[in-house]
Each structure stands twice: as structure tokens, then as C-alpha cells.
Amino acid sequence: MPQIFTATADTRLRAVLLLLALLLVAAVLFAGGYMQSSYATLVGWVQDQPVPFSxxxxxxxxxxxxxxxxxxxxxxxxxxxPATEVCMTCHSQLWTGAPMLAPIRRSLATGEPIRWQRxxxxxxxxxxxxxxxxxxxxxxxxxxxxxxxxxxxxxxxxxxxxxxxxxxxxxxxxxxxxxxxxxxxxxxxxxxxxxxxxxxxxxxxxxxxxxxxxxxxxxxxx
Structure with a gap:
């Protein structure tokens, strides 16, 4: 009767199973690390805002x-x-021509609210x-x-x-x-x-x- 499997087939199967197990462990560790990283939590990340409010x-x-x-x-x-009017309570008197406050002045003139990023x-x-x-x-x-x-x-x-x-x-x-x-x-x-x-x-x-x-x-x- 001819031999179906080679002498190294069992070794190769074990190697593949071991590799799959290692990949599974690596995937779990990667997912856990990612969920705790700042990429997932966004801790310390700054959102771009229409006005660089400090x-x-x-x-x-x-x-x-x-x-x-x-x-x-x-x-x-x-x-x-804050609504535009809240900002303009002060900035109608202070830094009235500051370039960075142009979106605030435009919002007041047009009535379109500032789209702050949460x-x-x-x-x-x-x-x-x-x-x-x-x-x-x-x-x-x-x-x-x-x-x-x-x-x-x-x-x-x-x-x-x-x-x-x-x-x-x-x-x-x-x-x-x-x-x-x-x-x-x-x-x-x-x-x-x-x-x-x-x-x-x-x-x-x-x-x-x-x-x-x-x-x-x-x-x-x-």
C-alpha cells in the first residue's frame, strides 16, 4: 500500500499548529495593548479647533x-x-482685530455657530x-x-x-x-x-x- 503522508508531515502539522497558537496569543496581546494605548483612549491628544482656545x-x-x-x-x-456671544462678551473689547479670532467675528456676523470639536x-x-x-x-x-x-x-x-x-x-x-x-x-x-x-x-x-x-x-x- 503506497504511503500517503511523508515522514515529515507530522512535524509540519505540529509546526503549523504552534504557529497558529502563537499568532492567536500575539493577536490577543496586540488587541489588549491597543485598547490601553493612547491611540484607542485618545488620552493626551489635542483636537483641532476652529479657534485655538487656551x-x-x-x-x-x-x-x-x-x-x-x-x-x-x-x-x-x-x-x-460656549455660544459666540459668550466669547464676544470680552472680545468685543479685547483683541478685537486678532487674526486667530476671525472665526468668532465671522460667526457673529453670519449667525452661524462655531463648530467646536468635542x-x-x-x-x-x-x-x-x-x-x-x-x-x-x-x-x-x-x-x-x-x-x-x-x-x-x-x-x-x-x-x-x-x-x-x-x-x-x-x-x-x-x-x-x-x-x-x-x-x-x-x-x-x-x-x-x-x-x-x-x-x-x-x-x-x-x-x-x-x-x-x-x-x-x-x-x-x-
Whole structure:
């Protein structure tokens, strides 16, 4: 009876199976690494804007409160983006002929709103309400980082589900006095971790925050 397989067929089959296994492991590692990389999370990336607005100058230098431009953050699920009229409140008097502000002047003349590019964008299937977080004392810096140190706005956090769940499952360390939610520098506050822990525990009780309910799927996927 003629021999169907060569003497090395078994060796070649084993080599192919080993190669496939290695490729599968490499694919899994690559996918995991990619999801944690800045290419996927966009952490540290700057979005091109029609006007190079500097939070470092306006917030850090001039001390403008976040709510001056993001005026609906306390009452709506959306923080809101500044209308042209908000910009022109100051720039009708200051730097009126600056070339970089030409889009603002054109917007005012034509009535066409400025198309700002969202930096902290969540997927459409994720529900997030700014107002409830602000009301409970989650400050802007928790999600958006030290915008007062950003010449151009960039994403500070990954906004992935695991990152959100970490906070929902242990909210206390992230809670601050609601009247100070736009404060950027909490260095002095964090020098007393015990007081911070006690404050977080007290606010959890006062607001009736139950972490066991905050990681329910329907909380963010509605």
C-alpha cells in the first residue's frame, strides 16, 4: 500500500499548529495593548479647533469659572459649549482685530455657530448626566484633568467603561464640596487623607449613594 503522508508531515502539522497558537496569543496581546494605548483612549491628544482656545490662559491665568462657558453643566446632562456671544462678551473689547479670532467675528456676523470639536466625547450608547455628578460634588478636574494647565484642550482620562466603574464602585475618594466643583488644585485638601476619607463617607451617607446600584448596566446604558 503506497504511503500517503511523508515522514515529515507530522512535524509540519505540529509546526503549523504552534504557529497558529502563537499568532492567536500575539493577536490577543496586540488587541489588549491597543485598547490601553493612547491611540484607542485618545488620552493626551489635542483636537483641532476652529479657534485655538487656551484654558491655561482663560482658566489658569484669568480665573474664569468653568460655568461661564459651560453654562448648563449644573442643570443638564450636557455641559454645553460656549455660544459666540459668550466669547464676544470680552472680545468685543479685547483683541478685537486678532487674526486667530476671525472665526468668532465671522460667526457673529453670519449667525452661524462655531463648530467646536468635542474632546471628552462618549459613545452614543453611553448615558452620562453632568448635573447629577456636579450636584454630588464630583469636580471638573476628576474627569477633565488640570485644564488650567492646558494651552490646548486635550483628553485627560480614557473614558472607558472600566475607568467609569472604578469610580462608581468606590465614589467616596472622588467627592468634594459641591460649591467648589470648578476648583482645579486640590493639593492642600489631599494632604489630609483621613479628613478626606471621613468627608467622602459622610457625603455617601448624606446623599444616599449606594455603590451596589451604580454598576448596574442600566445606569449608563439606557
Amino acid at each position: 484654558h491655561q490662559h482663560h482658566v489658569g491665568g484669568l480665573g474664569i469659572d468653568c460655568r461661564y462657558c459651560h453654562s448648563t453643566v449644573e442643570v443638564s446632562e450636557h455641559a454645553g459649549l 474632546v471628552a466625547r462618549l459613545p452614543d450608547y453611553v448615558y452620562f448626566d453632568h448635573s447629577i455628578h456636579i450636584a454630588r460634588g464630583v469636580p471638573c478636574v476628576e474627569c477633565h484633568g488640570r485644564v488650567d494647565q492646558m494651552p490646548l484642550m486635550k483628553r485627560a482620562e480614557p473614558f472607558q467603561m472600566g475607568w467609569c466603574l472604578d469610580c462608581h464602585r468606590n465614589p467616596a475618594p472622588h467627592l468634594k464640596p459641591p460649591e467648589q466643583i470648578t476648583r482645579m488644585d486640590w493639593t492642600e485638601w489631599e494632604k489630609d487623607p483621613e479628613a478626606h476619607r471621613l468627608y467622602g463617607a459622610l457625603m455617601m451617607k448624606a446623599y444616599g449613594i449606594e455603590p451596589s446600584t451604580l454598576d448596574d448596566c442600566s445606569m449608563c446604558h439606557r
